[in-house]
Amino acid sequence: MSSASRWVVGLNHGAHDSSCALLRDGELVVTVEQERLSRRKRAVDQSPADALKFCLDHAGIRLSDVDVVALGSDHDRLAEWLHLEGAERLRVLPFDTPEWLFPDRLFDGERPREVRPVAHHLAHAASAFWPSGYEDCAVLVVDAMGEDTATSIALGEGRDLRIVEDFGVETSLGFFYEAASEFAGLGRNDGGKLMGLASYGRAAHDAALAFEDGTIVWRGVPDATTVGRDLINERSAALQEHFARASFPYAPRREESIMAYADFAASAQRALETTLLALAARARELTGRERLAIAGGVGLNCTANGKLADSGIFDQVYVQPMAHDAGVALGAALVVANETTDLTGRSRMEHAYWGPDLADEDVAKAFANAGIRAEELPYESLLPEVVRLIESGAVVAWGQGRAEVGPRALGARSFLGDPRDRQSLTRLNNAKNREMWRPLAPSVQAEHFHEFFDGSPNPFMIVAAKVRPEVRTRIPAVVHVDGSARPQAVTAEANPVYHALLGEFHRRAGVPVLVNTSLNVAEEPMASSAADILGTFVKSGADAVVIGRHLAVRS
Structure with missing residues (x-):
């Protein structure tokens, strides 16, 4: 193994979907989601440490051989948005501490040479841009939130990747779809089920979400009066109250047949698709590019992706297989690797077989x-x-x-x-x-x-x-x-x-x-x-x- 190799690890290190990706000289070697090893779905409240150990063992290296560990979000920025300081910050967001990332049970006090945070939406954008193989493209990132941002448009040109416009958490498309899933009696993380249910219904109701006058809005939903986590809870509750006023059967589902909510699901899906198409048009306008890459949890909505691909807004559309938060491990690692290795025009990620093997x-x-x-x-x-x-x-x-x-x-x-x-x-x-x-x-x-x-x-x-x-x-x-x-x-x-x-x-x-x-x-x-x-x-x-x-x- 060449001593000149530069090893970069990327971690998604928050409270869910923790993961690890390992790059050698800018090339992906292995990536794995913590849930696949721990057997806890979405790895809720789990460190990515086991995923990190697996990746290092796969490559035959030690943690001390790693040049940089790149974190897929900046928790100092997140703490600022949440209005957390001091001991409260550490209690609520312990996820970037050495004890969380590199526990002694696995690493016995060993540490990498450097640990560096990467902004969440930049990491998402990177996870789509460089694996797309495009030399330049627009990037649309849509999720629940990362630090203070829920939706962003980026421009990738060679080694340069930058956010050119972003939209705040108060009109998050991810939180919108979570609230709609919950209203239909599904789990907040069951967006895939809501998407499937939508095909059984007619989009007959006002689902609030729209893109108007250059910004994302929740029509008919009062503005927030709080900040931080309280803002998320307040806005989600207000959105569900709007659903109950505007959409049959006019109440959150409890024991009723799921099919009673098919029209509501179709309405929420149509609102999401219409807003995404408008955002794509905005991305084309801002960047002038003919190709689009998509990332963020909302990027897993296959129906919306199909509409985007068929819309003609962009000539080509690329979505990488880990569009959700697990993918920011790869994206954060790519951001750091790009500083020393030119990633321009690297071969397109055409397959997803980067996980554990079957010996x-x-x-x-x-x-x-x-x-x-x-x-x-x-x-x-x-x-x-x-x-x-x-x-x-x-x-x-x-x-x-x-x-x-x-x-x-x-x-x-x-x-x-x-x-x-x-x-x-x-x-x-x-x-x-x-x-x-x-x-x-x-x-x-x-x-x-x-x-x-x-x-x-x-x-x-x-x-x-x-x-x-x-x-x-x-x-x-x-x-x-x-x-x-x-x-x-x-x-x-x-x-x-x-x-x-x-x-x-x-x-x-x-x-x-x-x-x-x-x-x-x-x-x-x-x-x-x-x-x-x-x-x-x-x-x-x-x-x-x-x-x-x-x-x-x-x-």
């Missing part, structure tokens, strides 16, 4: 420890057998190679099913203990994308498309009620084994498409290790499990 010895040990008998097969025998199982109606737990990063399963840690049978939707949702009304997504060989979908091919399952009307009856399990899907375009270069499985299904079943959903059950993070995969297999009641070249079928 053969670990797989064999996991099967033995679980008491599950597996058969080891060469891939030329394994893939036809997996296809035979899927064709017969089986739900298959599938684990291959390095784990994907971000919230979408992309054929490394997935449950798979037959898209030709609508009952696959029921079987997979039952296996995962999901609500039956929620849609499931397809994976498709990239070279066949346009035979099945109208839209922009995307490798990260993060941009919605329309299923072509003439093929909907061939793949009904992945067609949502509005004719949409959120397809993953799979290339042989990015994931050769999964691409080959899709090809084998094409040869036998006639479509190069599989139903693909994340390998987890309700309220658990996606499986990562072989032991995680087998544990999820057992809990789910899936019919078969494949890890690497090992296959076990439930008797």
Whole structure:
């Protein structure tokens, strides 16, 4: 290992979605979300320390070898916005202390050479700009909040990345969507469910959110009278009161059927999409650029991303797979790495397989420890057998190679099913203990994308498309009620084994498409290790499990 290597670590170090990314001379080596290691969903109130230790071990280096640890938000700035000082600041925001970041249980007093905060929205913007491969582009960052900002527009030009306009927390699109999710009786972090529900309804109500006269507004919602955390609570409560006045069924959901809130969900989704389109137009006006990169938690809204991609406001749109807060680990590291390494025009991030690997010895040990008998097969025998199982109606737990990063399963840690049978939707949702009304997504060989979908091919399952009307009856399990899907375009270069499985299904079943959903059950993070995969297999009641070249079928 060259002594000239420059190692930069990025951390998302706050109270949720903690993560680590490790760069060597500006190139991504590994990134992992803390939840995948600790098995606590979203890693709520967890340090990224285990993720950091994993990344260092993966690269074979020590914490003291790291030149800079870049933090994905500036908690001094956040404390100022929250009006926290002294002991209160330390009590509420302990997340940048050495004890939180580098606990002795893992690092025995060892420290990196430097620790440096990066502004949250700059880190988000970096996580999208340099991985896009664009030499220049506009960047739109939309989340709940980072320090004193909820929405920002940035301009990336070569090595220069700067925020050119931002909007405050009081009209946060992220907090808007959280409040709408809560009004519909879902969790504040269940925006994906609200997005799916919206397709069942009509956008018939005033949902308050809009972009007017060059700024974001919540129409009909009183201005805040407080500051800091009280402002967030006050504005969210006032927004829900507006929903209750303006939207059927005129009260927050408790025990009523979720479908009573479909029109409300559609109204909230339309307001979000309309505002995002206006912000994109503003970004085009401010930057004059023809390409757009998107980051921030709201950037995971596949339906809105599809509308942006199809709008024509920009010629090209890129969304990286960790658009949510876990991605600021990568972004913060890129900001620091760019100071000494020119990142201009680096190759585009075309795949998401940057997480933990599945070593053969670990797989064999996991099967033995679980008491599950597996058969080891060469891939030329394994893939036809997996296809035979899927064709017969089986739900298959599938684990291959390095784990994907971000919230979408992309054929490394997935449950798979037959898209030709609508009952696959029921079987997979039952296996995962999901609500039956929620849609499931397809994976498709990239070279066949346009035979099945109208839209922009995307490798990260993060941009919605329309299923072509003439093929909907061939793949009904992945067609949502509005004719949409959120397809993953799979290339042989990015994931050769999964691409080959899709090809084998094409040869036998006639479509190069599989139903693909994340390998987890309700309220658990996606499986990562072989032991995680087998544990999820057992809990789910899936019919078969494949890890690497090992296959076990439930008797």
